[in-house]
Amino acid sequence: MTEYRLLDLVDSQDFRTLFIDELGWGNPDHPDLKLEVDDRKYVFKQVAGYMGLRIWHCPVLPPRKVQRVLDELVGKDSHERLIIFTDEQHQDWRWPRRSQLGSTNAKLLAHEYIVGDRSTHLSQRLQAIELDFDEELHLVELLNRMRDAFDKEAETASVQAARLMSALYGELEASGIEDHDATLLLARLLFLFFGDDAEMKGWETGLFQSFIRDRTTENTLHNDLQALFHVLRTSPNTRKLPVGSPFDRFRYINGGLYEESINISPLTSAFRNYLLEACEFDWTIISPAVFGSMFQTVKSKEARRHGGEHYTTEENILKTIRPLFLDEYTERLEDAWDDKAKLTKLHNELGRLLFLDPACGCGNFLIVAYRELRALELEILKRRRDLDIIDNTDIKISGVDRAQLSFDVTGDIKVTLDHFFGIEIEEWPARIAETAMLLVDHLANQRMAQEFGYAPDRLPIKIAPTIHHANALRLDWNDVVEASDDVVILGNPPFVGGRTKDDEQKYDMQEIWGGQYIGDLDYVTCWYVKAVKYYGKLRGRWAFVSTNSICQGIPVPNLWRPILEAGWRCRFAHRSFQWETEAPGGAAVHVSIVGFDRSKTSPKPVLWTYPEGGRGEGLGTSVSRINPYLIEGPNLLVESRLRPFNSKFEQVNYANKPSDGGNLVVTEEEYEEIVQDPIAAKYLRKFIGAKELLHDLDRWCLWIDDNDDLEDLNRSPILAERMAGVKDMRNASKAASTRAKAGTPYKFGQIQQPSTDYLAIPKTVSTLRRFLPVAYLSPDIIASDKVYTVPDPDGFLLGVFSSTMFIVWMKTIGGRLKSDVSFSNKLTYNTFPMPIITSSQRQSIIDAASLIVGARKAHRGLSLARMYDPLAMPSDLLAAHDEVDRVIDKIFGRVDVRDEADRQKVLFRNYAILTKQEFLL
Template identity: 65%
Template sequence: MTDHRLLDLVDACDFRTLFIDELGWDNPDRPPLTFDVDGVDYTLNQVAGYKGLRIWRCTTLPPRPVQRQLDVLVGKDNLERLVIFTDEQRQEWRWPRRAQLGSMNAKLVVHQHLVGDRHTHLTDRLRAIELDFDEDLPLVTLLERMRDAFDREAETASVAAARLMGTLYTHLETAGVGEHDATLLLARLLFLLFGDDTDMWKPKPAHAFAEFLRDNTTPEDLHKQLIELFGTLDVDEDDRDLPADSPLARFRHINGGLFHGDLRLPQLPGGFRDALLEASDFDWSVISPAVFGSMFQTVKSKEARRHGGEHYTTEENILKTIQPLFLDEYRERLERAWDDKGQLTRLHNDLAKLRFLDPACGCGNFLIVAYRELRALELDILKRRRDLDMAAIAAGKKVERAQLSLDVTSEIKVTLDHFFGIEIEEWPARIAETAMLLVDHLANQQMTEEFGEAPDRLPIAIAPTILHANALHTDWATVVAPSDHVVILGNPPFIGQYTKTAAQTADTKAIWGARYNGYLDYVTCWYAKAIDFYGAYAGRWAYVSTNSICQGEAVEFLWRPILEAGWRCRFAHRSFRWVTEATGGAAVHVSIVGFDKLTAPVPVLWTYADGGRGEAERHQIPNINPYLCDAITVLVSSRTAPMSESLPDVDYGNKPTDGGNLLVSRDQHDNVATDPIAARYLRRFVGARELIHDLPRWCVWLPGAPETDISASPVLRERVAAVKEMRENSKKAATVRKAATPHLFDERRHPDVDYLAIPRHVGEQRRFFTARRLSPDVICGDANFLAPDPDGFVLGLLSSSMFIAWMRGIGGRIKSDLRFSNTFVYNTFPFPPITREQHQAVTAAAAQIITSRENHPGSSLADVYDPDRTPADVAAAHEELDKVIDGIFGIEGVDDEVSRQQLLFKRYAAMISTKKG
């Protein structure tokens, strides 16, 4: 059947034919349902079903608040259902969004279909729930298909919500409302809009705010009416002095500080009220509070608003932090305690002891998701205890109480006042506080579904502590008392060592004190604060950080105090792409590392293929070292000379600092070459790009050139004069001094023998290092390192799998690409002493690599070492080289990187120990 045929049946409202004849569902098994809502009768007819999952159609399209009420009424006798509301022009398909990953939000997802629309995604959803005529699908499988088909609507709902908020913010900007007041106003409006759609006001009217906007405000006086409303919400209902017929009397007291404090609003543009009314018609119940923060951040950005608000930190990535840090452990305890009420009680009591601190909380996403998941876990505990009570009663045993439909408010032990955040900016701090209140309400709603009763949080008496302050200037112990039960988590600022402001550099030095080293990024301040906060306590903590915290020279200076304080790596996600914006957004490469002082559980390491873009692979391993490798714990220190006496020195290439005047591009080549004097000094120049991609470039290389040659050549004279001017105008004193020798490269380290040109960076996906031997008449730029290599021995060493395994293990990175360092990666390579025969074997294997490359003329190193297209003879040459190098290390048959790294770390530790001895 064609997609158009499906949509034709949808447009004709012929749902029986659609679902039964075309999609293979069963005939209806229930009579029509009629409900009275606000004095209007609505009839719903079942059109199809499958093993208890029923599809209902209402032949009218009531307002969405009424739709929600009707769905609740249907749901009293039909938990799993799809309800379709229709009129002649429009349909709204409503599906109750069930809990995912512990989510408390079980409200409706709506898919709107316009009659005649042939670009709809509805056909994809219908195809997903099509049944073969002989298919006996389990209900749970069909429900999964339904969720996949219809829950996707919630993902696009956050985009729509961001657009609505963006419109409101734009109107506030137009009216000249300052950021503080705009922050406060939108936070309050969000709370009210969400409250309208999540039954927060009981026993007051369900949609009090929307009705107040529609019936009791005007475009001209909206600002005054909102301020009056907010003032009323901040006053206890018994203390209000309102006329009996006041529209404000229907509102409950909110408390909690959200509506406390003055708000300065000018008269708002007429379009603001229209936009607010449109927002009140939106179903805010489908938006997870975990995305409120990112949604509001897009609201503040005009660029983000143009992209429709698709900017967010995914809950999936937050769960990568909280699941291995604590959630998995408590879920596993629940499984073990499933049939033991005493163990269930102990588990519940342990949850009550936990406290959570996010010292860079932003809009609260980590706290929100953690709270949501723990409330879901707690609900499962309460439900299981109830079930055990009921089973005992059925068996004739005496129990003290049975939690079937009783008020379990007193049993809630995971509460908002156990959650703490510190945030430097007011806007996200306010949103974090608001979102936490709302996720608490959703958790209570879920409890109502299970037990019939739940705590009434209005007026708000229990709230999280979100401190608007600089976390680095705050004593965390004044926010939450240190103990073994405090969990610290979050995503501190991504600011690199060389992008810190002067104030941030000063903060870094102050936080680390005598432990400070210039390699430490700004994010490491949060590590130092966590170490100091816990002291002798054995809590647990985890941060999302740039991958610099487990790569390169900084590792030693960050991890040494961590290890000395008794912490171990509990889990880690090795470098992967952390996407913060869905549309046009930059992604940084991060690592997630969690710490504790325990010996169990076994550490878990997640690794990612494809430069951090691939799926995570989970490894349970004995130890995760500071470089996030499955190897012994050892800290590598940079060296000024190679640790192995078998290796020559490696240095930087030649640095021009010439303003481009000593370098010669392709279009400048002929001009220089036709000058007979300049032509004698024209040399091929190789930077990193030229080396890897075999691109043409040249330079004028003038060491030893007499002044008379430079003066006699118009080309050389002009270029050298330009270098002199450029250097004289530099703001760097060292560069100015070099103006005295403008004909020379700023830094010169060129060998007089064949040498190895070593690029500073190598693509993460490459199996082998892309270095090349060059003759001394080719000038190596400072985007490369170089090493004298008259016989090819260094080429053989760096081309080995053993060396690149070491580089992958400890070296720094730029994004996911490997970064070579002479002092850190090369000089620390734990290469054994070798015999003359072994040296010759390496050079012979390196020669074969050169020969195999030459078998592919016209191919650059980038072409030859493309991970998907490396020629077979080149790969074979590298395999023979690996046999030689592996043999020098005393191993045979090793073909995996982890084994090589384990050997290298052990050998490094042994060599360091010998040298210290």
């Protein structure tokens, strides 16, 4: 079978042969469907099927809005379906995209195909749903294949929608409309776009589009929109409209969305053109969960970076809400399936839950949480209906599809928008959050109507979420929603590191942390402190997506101690992984997701681990306890130390920092110029940082001290110019300590250069490396501040640093740069819990380390990076490291260290002994 063979069958509309003979599907099992829409008749022929999933062909290509109506009608007989509409030259393959729970976002996606097009992806989609003749595939598996094959259009649609919104925003800027008014205007337009397409109860399909097309001009549009908004916020009882007014067909909306008056100056002709284009777009294709990311495209990348914003995929939101509450309630539904009393109890509990996202952005977390809970509630109501039917002997159900019986359960809805609360510092996303929540509520109500025949009428809007436009760190969260055991806190607060906080954020840190403010803590930690204070002694549960710094390095004790002391346990955690964002140009970050509750035993904590580097699928495992470093183990906190635990360890030093504005450092391009100046050349030294050490790269510096002839600084124009540059840079510094060094511009800002041969330790290495690559340098090679230095005359410390035990300790408790592992003299080295060793044990380490030195000499042509390639280490070097591990593992005792988790247990046990902390596995 070739892809052209498949497409030839598509072109000829021989879908029966395509699906049955080529793709291995089954024969049709349903007669033709004859349907009528707008006085036109359509015939649908089933061409193939598999376990209830039917493929339908309609040899007519109606407008897409008619296609959606027809799909609803086909759906009454065929819940799972793929419909192909065709004419002679064009085809629309339409697949109903659904969320994983309850199908609350069941909307057709259009996959357009032009006959004869061989550049299409349709053939790959078809191959993805091919069934082998002996393959016994469950329906769920096939549906997953269909989603993978046919749901991609939503991504393309999101990009198109984002471009439309950006274009509209740009034209509003060109019209001189203030940002606040532009924010409100676009939020209102979004609601109207959605109303046109989503079959909102009492709303005519295409009503807003026909109003813009037929009743406005580019000159009157601004006034026409103002008039429309006035009507939308006016109750029908007080409206005073002339007979035949175009506004009379619009329903009363209110709910705050249209309440405030805004100023709209005359709009550009391009704005009206983009508005009409947006009206043509099918907004129901896009899930409200991605609206936030879509709308952020009107903001600059710099603004997102400044605010620490990282917009979230649905997949990552589900990583948070499933273990926080959704998995628990889903399991309880399964347990209560045949027990009406349990179902009622579960439903009542869902109705008591309140949700707060105190950094809600455009509401993605609240939207997905609401969608999934409404879907769960729908399953409860459906099951209660079925049990009631079974118990009610007065109802004869023989030959009747229960799903087609009409029951008005709108009064039984307990999961409502007014149970959802958000706080957002920026007005723009706050407005979008409000709007998107209204839209996802409509989708949930549509799904209810499909199941029960009734849905609540949400217009005018009376039930809405509460989104506060405020700084969450300066607001009492009780003023938003009063704390109780039923409040669930969740979200993705902003990530801003110690060096990038602005003055306002630093002020927030000081206010939240008080006298305990620590500059190393990320801004996100403020939300942890607020959550702990908010709940007080209440039970509650909460989870945040955070930068991985909250469970790595120096900040861990400062953040986790008050959490643990307040009685919270880690309910679940996703270890560091690479964060994917739906916002174009989003920053690449590595995050952890951590959830807390005050339960002692249930549910059992679940820990997700990811491949090194944080990419790929996570593996969830039930564990006894998750500690602050997000491993299974005791709640120990590793504190920095000024001296090593082990008296045999030499002091590791921070190296040399230029603080020079680049004037004391010589690049490869500048090298020849310096060498040709005989005075400047006298002071040229090799300058080695982590990059140069690992990759054997050349870099130099000018190294001058007080014992040198300082008159040379004036004799050499090159030196004179560079010294002036250093002096200017230091004088302009905000740091008083840097300005104080402007008088000695020839010297590095910080100097700790060894006077003997020394071991250089890279400050940061890839987490993929099996061992920490360190190397010896001579004292005439200047170490930069990207490495640490330590004397090691006999090779003892080379052996320690080269052990698996040491790099596991680094990876477990050390800081990270993205996913790269960071070495720290005070944290990872001074705290390394190696037992006290005897002279003979020390000699064994030295002897094993000499094997590493010998193996490296055999590969002189390779850089350290090449020698320590995790996929291609030379066998003799690997054998030398194995010998080092054998010796050092034995020093840690008779322990089984088959994997990293075993080593972590050993290391924490030793650390607990050395610090006299209680150790509980």
